[in-house]
Amino acid sequence: MFTYSLVSGILFGIFFGFMALGLNLIFGVMEMVNLAHGDFVVLGGYVAIMALTSLHINPVVSLVIALVLFFLVGLGLFFPLIPRLSNSRDPEMLSLILFFGLSQVLEALMVIKFGVNPESLPLSVFGNSSWHFLGQSYQIAWIVTALVSLVMITLTYVFLYYTSLGRAVRAVMGNREEALASGLPVKRTSAIIFAIGIGLAAMSGVLSPLMIGSLDPTSGLGLTTIAFAIVVIGSLGNPLGSVVGGLVYGVSLMLMQTYLSSWSVLVPYLLLLIIVLVKPSGLLGKGVRHA
Amino acid sequence: MALLHISSLYVGYNSLNVLTDVNLDVEAGTQVVLLGANGSGKTTLLKSLMGLLPVHAGQIVLDTQDITRLGPSARVRAGLAYLSEIGVIASLSVEDNLNIGGYYLTRTLRRQQIRSLYQQLPILYEKRKNPASSLSGGQRKILAFAKVLMGQPRLILMDEPSAGLAPVMVNEMIQILNTYRSHGPAFLIAEQNVKFLEGAHYVYVLDNGQIRFQGTPQDLDADAHIKAAYFGLT
Numbered sequence: 214m215f216t217y218s219l220v221s222g223i224l225f226g227i228f229f230g231f232m233a234l235g236l237n238l239i240f241g242v243m244e245m246v247n248l249a250h251g252d253f254v255v256l257g258g259y260v261a262i263m264a265l266t267s268l269h270i271n272p273v274v275s276l277v278i279a280l281v282l283f284f285l286v287g288l289g290l291f292f293p294l295i296p297r298l299s300n301s302r303d304p305e306m307l308s309l310i311l312f313f314g315l316s317q318v319l320e321a322l323m324v325i326k327f328g329v330n331p332e333s334l335p336l337s338v339f340g341n342s343s344w345h346f347l348g349q350s351y352q353i354a355w356i357v358t359a360l361v362s363l364v365m366i367t368l369t370y371v372f373l374y375y376t377s378l379g380r381a382v383r384a385v386m387g388n389r390e391e392a393l394a395s396g397l398p399v400k401r402t403s404a405i406i407f408a409i410g411i412g413l414a415a416m417s418g419v420l421s422p423l424m425i426g427s428l429d430p431t432s433g434l435g436l437t438t439i440a441f442a443i444v445v446i447g448s449l450g451n452p453l454g455s456v457v458g459g460l461v462y463g464v465s466l467m468l469m470q471t472y473l474s475s476w477s478v479l480v481p482y483l484l485l486l487i488i489v490l491v492k493p494s495g496l497l498g499k500g501v502r503h504a
Numbered sequence: 505m506a507l508l509h510i511s512s513l514y515v516g517y518n519s520l521n522v523l524t525d526v527n528l529d530v531e532a533g534t535q536v537v538l539l540g541a542n543g544s545g546k547t548t549l550l551k552s553l554m555g556l557l558p559v560h561a562g563q564i565v566l567d568t569q570d571i572t573r574l575g576p577s578a579r580v581r582a583g584l585a586y587l588s589e590i591g592v593i594a595s596l597s598v599e600d601n602l603n604i605g606g607y608y609l610t611r612t613l614r615r616q617q618i619r620s621l622y623q624q625l626p627i628l629y630e631k632r633k634n635p636a637s638s639l640s641g642g643q644r645k646i647l648a649f650a651k652v653l654m655g656q657p658r659l660i661l662m663d664e665p666s667a668g669l670a671p672v673m674v675n676e677m678i679q680i681l682n683t684y685r686s687h688g689p690a691f692l693i694a695e696q697n698v699k700f701l702e703g704a705h706y707v708y709v710l711d712n713g714q715i716r717f718q719g720t721p722q723d724l725d726a727d728a729h730i731k732a733a734y735f736g737l738t
Contacts, residue, residue, distance in 0.1 A: 377603070377607070377611075380596075380600055380603055380604065381604070381607065383595070383596060383600070384593045384596060384600075384604050386595070387593040387594065387595035387596055388590070388593050388594065388595070390588075390590075391588060391590050391591075391592070391593050392593065392604075393556060393576055394554060394556060394576065394586050394588045395580070395586075395593075395604050395605065395607070395651070396576050396577045396579065396580025396581070396584075396585070396586075396607065396608075396655070397577065397604065397607055398577045399577075
């Protein structure tokens with residue numbers, strides 16, 4: 214049982230790390246918590262469900278559709294909202310209100326469009342085979358999800374550390390004022406990261422029904438909470454932190470579900486509490502950020 | 505025609521003017537010192553030149569281009585560079601900082617520039633993989649200086665290069681600046697340390713947001729009144 218919990222915890226952890234990545238990128242660059250993050254994940258899930266049930270499009274294709282579509286949605290949201298927000302008196306506080314409002318709006322729209330019943334993707338979308346490892350077998354859908362997540366996390370890492378634009382993103386994350394004073398295109402960098410953050414959220418959403426069972430329009434809030442916990446556990450503003458946070462969350466969740474299943478919903482809050490008490494900067498954090 | 509021409513500039517926060525009617529010229533290739541005490545408006549002037557603060561009235565012309573309303577990145581592309589008091593991005597490696605300084609160069613040119621800066625400042629080559637936060641105060645200033653040189657600017661705005669430096673390092677900074685005297689970019693150096701006057705071609709004294717004196721360092725030396733009033737020098 215322990216091996217099973219551990220391995221599935223790692224698979225889940227990689228997925229949740231990917232699910233939280235967009236939230237972390239947006240926070241890192243803009244110091245704004247996207248409270249509508251989970252709703253974009255849910256929207257990505259609906260893209261996959263709709264595509265499969267009405268158009269027979271495989272979720273693998275939906276991954277690309279969701280990424281591109283919500284990258285554009287991100288850009289569309291950025292320009293009318295964010296520059297005005299950044300120039301306001303209290304951007305951090307107002308951003309919480311704005312994104313909370315956005316979350317409510319998205320939730321209401323989803324209820325209108327998709328109804329309140331939970332929807333799901335069949336676990337067999339990637340075939341019925343399973344993966345045998347150390348005497349246990351795991352769903353192929355989980356393996357595919359973990360692999361896709363790993364690839365996307367790696368691509369994000371390569372973008373941040375091996376491209377010129379990625380370097381500019383890290384500069385803005387490190388010190389926005391100084392990046393501006395160095396003449397970096399801070400606004401354009403923020404717009405691109407915002408769009409990538411929303412795009413990645415929706416892309417992870419395509420896989421989310423396979424990992425969390427089913428989605429309904431109200432699932433967003435819970436997902437935002439989990440993503441937020443993961444990001445804080447890892448380290449706010451450090452994209453690698455989401456991976457570490459995701460793994461900690463995934464393994465703890467699976468162990469809890471195995472040994473104390475009725476308590477498992479407490480996992481993100483418990484971890485959040487522990488990390489804030491023990492190491493407020495997060496596991497990979499170098500110092501407490503004053504956002 | 506001066507490289508940088510500022511005419512009747514008013515800059516401030518909200519409706520309050522910090523700078524009033526500032527007129528200032530920097531000729532190509534010269535080092536101009538902007539002398540002033542804390543709170544005299546030096547940083548405000550440099551920030552407004554860089555596009556980091558909005559201008560209330562007046563005009564800033566670089567070469568023949570009116571840059572008064574341009575954003576910071578457009579000004580960097582026009583040939584300006586700003587060495588702030590912080591000067592580096594601490595979380596990034598030395599080499600990343602240099603790359604940031606040369607953001608608008610082509611990849612080949614950027615590599616060339618980095619190689620030549622490593623030759624001139626070997627300490628940066630030694631520490632190229634280290635985060636800038638691991639450098640000493642003096643090394644950070646050298647990195648910040650190299651970072652602004654990366655973009656091959658025509659005019660470098662320096663905000664208190666002596667701030668937080670030990671006297672030995674201040675002298676080293678002045679020596680480095682002297683190697684760029686008469687060839688290389690023009691400098692507008694905001695300082696309160698009169699040591700920087702040694703290599704200067706021209707001096708402006710800023711007090712309470714207004715230019716109170718302009719002339720060569722020799723003129724300033726001859727003006728007992730200004731010296732006594734603003735620097736306590738006799």
